[in-house]
Amino acid sequence: xxxxxxxxxxxxxxxxxxxxxxxxxxxxxxxxxxxxxxxxxxxxxxxxxxxxxxxxxxxxxxxxxxxxxxxxxxxxxxxxxxxxxxxxxxxxxxxxxxxxxxxxxxxxxxxxxxxxxxxxxxxxxxxxxxxxxxxxxxxxxxxxxxxxxxxxxxxxxxxxxxxxxxxxxxxxxxxxxxxxxxxxxxxxxxxxxxxxxxxxxxxxxxxxxxxxxxxxxxxxxxxxxxxxxxxxxxxxxxxxxxxxxxxxxxxxxxxxxxxxxxxxxxxxxxxxxxxxxxxxxxxxxxxxxxxxxxxxxxxxxxxxxxxxxxxxxxxxxxxxxxxxxxxxxxxxxxxxxxxxxxxxxxxxxxxxxxxxxxxxxxxxxxxxxxxxx
Numbered sequence: 001x002x003x004x005x006x007x008x009x010x011x012x013x014x015x016x017x018x019x020x021x022x023x024x025x026x027x028x029x030x031x032x033x034x035x036x037x038x039x040x041x042x043x044x045x046x047x048x049x050x051x052x053x054x055x056x057x058x059x060x061x062x063x064x065x066x067x068x069x070x071x072x073x074x075x076x077x078x079x080x081x082x083x084x085x086x087x088x089x090x091x092x093x094x095x096x097x098x099x100x101x102x103x104x105x106x107x108x109x110x111x112x113x114x115x116x117x118x119x120x121x122x123x124x125x126x127x128x129x130x131x132x133x134x135x136x137x138x139x140x141x142x143x144x145x146x147x148x149x150x151x152x153x154x155x156x157x158x159x160x161x162x163x164x165x166x167x168x169x170x171x172x173x174x175x176x177x178x179x180x181x182x183x184x185x186x187x188x189x190x191x192x193x194x195x196x197x198x199x200x201x202x203x204x205x206x207x208x209x210x211x212x213x214x215x216x217x218x219x220x221x222x223x224x225x226x227x228x229x230x231x232x233x234x235x236x237x238x239x240x241x242x243x244x245x246x247x248x249x250x251x252x253x254x255x256x257x258x259x260x261x262x263x264x265x266x267x268x269x270x271x272x273x274x275x276x277x278x279x280x281x282x283x284x285x286x287x288x289x290x291x292x293x294x295x296x297x298x299x300x301x302x303x304x305x306x307x308x309x310x311x312x313x314x315x316x317x318x319x320x321x322x323x324x325x326x327x328x329x330x331x332x333x334x335x336x337x338x339x340x341x342x343x344x345x346x347x348x349x350x351x352x353x354x355x356x357x358x359x360x361x362x363x364x365x366x367x368x369x370x371x372x373x
Contacts, residue, residue, distance in 0.1 A: 005058075007034025007339055012083045012177065013356075015040055015075075016059070019088030021157065022193065023116050024055040025166030027086055030173065031058035032332035032342055035084075038356065039347060040064050040075070046373040050346035054329050058342055060350035063373030070371045072098045074358060080107045081357040084173055088116045091126050101188045111186040112176040114169050118160070120192030132160030135193040139164075141201050144208075148217030148224060164196025220244070226274035227264055230303060237286030238303040241277070252298035256280060349373070 005011075009030055016027040018041040031037040039051075039061040046063030065071040076099070079085060085104060087094050094100040094115075101113040118135045119125040125138070133154045136142040146153035169191035176187040198205070207213030218224040227249055230238045243249040253261065261276060262269035281289065286302050293300045304312060310321045310328045321328045324344050332342060353363050366372035 005031075005034045005036050005342070007032075007342060008336065010034035012036065013081060014038070014084040014086060014173075015078055015082045016086040017088055018042065018045070019116070020161075021055070022161045022165030022169065023086050023088035024053070025162050026114070026116065026169040026173070026191075027059060028055045028057060029167065029170040030084070032344075033336075034342065036060075038062065038078070038350060040066075040078075043370065043373045046349055048349065050325075050348050052325060052327060052346045054327070056347035057324065057329060057344040059347040061347045062350055062353070065371045066097050066099065068369075068371050070366060070369060074362070074366055074372065075099055076104065076107050077357040077362075078353070079104045079111060081355075082108065082111060083177070084112045084114060086114045086116065086169065086173075091117065091121050105186055109186060110180055110184060112173055112180065112189065113186065114173050114176075114189040114191060116165060116169050116191050116193075118165075118193045120195060121190045125194075132157035132165075132193065135160040135164070136197045139194050139197040139201070140205070141197045144201070144204060144213075144216055144222065146216050146222075148215070150217065152216065159197050159200060160193040163200055164198075165191065165193040168196040168199075224270070225264075226270050226277055229274070231278055231281035233284060233286040233289060234282055235285040235287075239281060239286060239289050240301045240303050242299040242301075244299070248297055248299045251296055252293070252300055255292055255296060255298055 012030070012035040014027060014030055014035050014037040016023060016037050016039045018024075018039055024039075027037045027039065037059040039056065039059050041061055041063050043063035043065050046061055051059075051061060064075060066075060079099070087099075095103070101115075104111050104113060115121060117126070118130040118132075119128060133142065136154065136159050137152075141159060142152045142154060144152075145155060169189065172189040172191055176189060179185075179187060204213055213219055214224075216222065221228055223229050227241060227243045230240050232238055241252070243252045249264065258276070258280065262273040264270070264273055284292070289300065290302045309315060315321060320331050322331050322341060322344060323329070325346060329344055332344075351363075352360070354360060358366075363372060
């Protein structure tokens with residue numbers, strides 16, 4: 001049974017060429033708001049079981065051999081009915097396959113062709129391999145992450161792959177869709193993770209050049225300041241302290257019944273202040289601290305595991321997580337007030353491709369040839 005698509009992107013058709021995290025994440029962001037996303041995978045990778053990866057929710061999938069002339073011809077037919085293609089290959093690969101922007105614009109001038117790479121479509125590193133850690137390293141971002149005196153620490157692969165990559169590509173698709181309403185023409189999007197990571201740190205690039213932001217781990221927001229850091233509790237848990245403004249700091253200090261603290265406005269006093277806070281937070285468990293600060297503006301929160309986050313009262317009240325076939329998914333974001341949650345079912349193989357321009361007879365012939373699954 002086809003999934004019901006609704007929302008601001010209902011009616012928008014997206015072909016998502018299978019790849020690593022940032023491509024599927026961009027497709028998920030579009031599907032979450034109503035787009036019809038068809039994932040194009042390798043023939044042998046597609047089976048009858050639903051794909052339960054969170055980033056494949058709300059999509060359909062097929063297998064297609066893009067190394068065969070028949071597979072390329074079939075892909076072009078699909079692209080002729082699509083609004084968006086998400087391509088995740090190294091520069092030049094799509095052109096060699098015959099499904100590059102020029103190839104597809106020849107059959108669909110209004111197509112939005114979103115290209116997702118680490119290094120971008122040109123430049124000395126464009127053909128090189130890489131991963132999130134490499135892209136944020138070259139962008140300058142990685143140099144700013146970590147504690148004072150310690151080596152740079154990558155924040156998993158959030159900044160390059162997801163925020164600087166997938167999310168920026170989804171944003172680019174929306175820009176191109178708006179532009180197409182005026183011009184009727186498609187657009188090629190060059191979404192490079194190295195660029196995306198850099199733009200996320202726009203404020204800090206200015207901070208470094210103006211002298212406002214210092215060395216890694218010595219600043220107000222990068223664990224340099226004791227009023228913006230995490231602290232271990234008596235039970236081995238942690239709390240997050242974000243008491244930056246004076247009124248929030250005063251509330252925290254009042255509730256903790258602390259007196260004669262080192263001056264937090266004197267950077268030279270930060271080590272002594274951190275030592276006092278470290279000792280104090282170890283006197284109670286994480287849950288005891290959560291209870292003490294409940295309802296206050298102290299900006300102190302328990303550091304929850306991902307499993308705990310699902311059951312936190314605030315997240316429950318907002319329905320921040322949705323259970324799909326026994327797996328908890330983060331709810332689509334941002335929310336459009338009054339818009340119901342999309343169908344987040346796991347991706348299933350799409351058998352009927354007639355609405356995508358491929359007749360049942362053509363599809364059966366391609367399956368018999370092993371080109372389509």
